[in-house]
Amino acid sequence: MKSHTQYDFNELIKNYLLEWTNSYDYEKLYVNMSKSNQTRTAKEFNEAIEGKDRLVFIIESAKGNVFxxxxxxxxxxxxxxxxxxxxxxxxxxKNNVDIKPKIYKRRVDGILPTLCLWSNENQENVFSVPGLCWITNAFKPSLVYRNFSNIYNDNGDGYGVFCTNENKIEKKANASFVSVSSIQVYRMKPIGTSFTFKCHGKFDKGSLDSFFSKYGKCHVELKGTAGYVRLNFENATDAAKCYQDKDKLIEKLGSYLEVK
Structure with missing residues (x-):
């Protein structure tokens, strides 16, 4: 089983989380590796995510479960x-029960919070996701909730998808202990409604209008003599369809510049 130093989290994010969150890029906000004896605290965690939205929390256990x-x-x-x-x-x-990467949604919204944070003064707890996990400092075991299937639509996968092969000490009726080896937090950058390309040639606006119409309602703007093409979509759904073909667009238009 790979350790946290061997997993390519960038590839996992690019292959799955960009699509799941309708994003085009991401930035790393927080990394804690307890195997290197880096203490986890609520204070450092809170400071990393304060003022941020669209946050992905990735947890890796000592046995290679990544959730x-x-x-x-x-x-x-x-x-x-x-x-x-x-x-x-x-x-x-990543898990030890051969279930491919997937997401789980709440069965009912509003029954429980989706994230719990502790004050900076708290020395034992870092954060929790009710129905999924309770993350503590690096010197005590964290928890995976055994009532996961009651809170999330899991299609029968069960809480074991997050903690199979862990050294579980069944002292809690509603949870299993799990040893956390790393926590990472990323802020996802959403796909908006416009793209800008630096072109490698001259283009006719009519042909570009026709080409991009297959993605949805798109307004093409040629920007002066600098060779810029700006695509303005009327909604983010159509823009997302276009973004999925970004490699083809780069080949056709030139260097990819920005998404807003």
Whole structure:
């Protein structure tokens, strides 16, 4: 089983989380590797995510289970609980039961918060996702909730998808202990409605209008003599379809510049 130093988290994010969160890029906000004796604290965790939204929390266990949660809501300094996050889901990326990477949505919204945070003074706990996990400092075991199937639509996968092969000490009726080896947090950058390309040739606006119409309602703007083409979509869904073909667009138009 690979250790956290061997997993290519960038590939996992690019292959799965970009699509799941309708994003085109991401930035790393927080990394904690308990195997290197780096203490986890609520304070450092809170400081990393304060003022941020569209957050992916990735947890790796000592036995190679990689799972996590997505929070679309913005985290304020006063945030203790996140409720009513319509974009929330949890996921598995690597597991020991041969289930492919997938996401799980809540069965019912609003029954439990989707993220719980602790004050900076708390020395034992870092964060929790009710129904999924409770993450503690690096010197005590964290928990995976055994009632996962009651909270999330899991299609029968069960909580074992997150903790199979762990050294579980069944002292809690509602949870299994799991040893966390790393926690990473990323902020996802959403696909908006416009793209800009630096072109390697001259283009006729009519031909470009025709080419991009297959993706949806798109307005093509040629920007002066600098060779820029700007694509303005009327909605993010159509823009996302276009973005999926970005490699073809780069080949046709030239250097890819930005997405907004």
């Amino acid at each position: 996590g949660s997505y929070c679309g809501s913005k985290i304020e300094s006063s945030t203790a609980y996140v409720w009513d996050d319509p974009n929330h889901f949890v996921f598995t990326l």
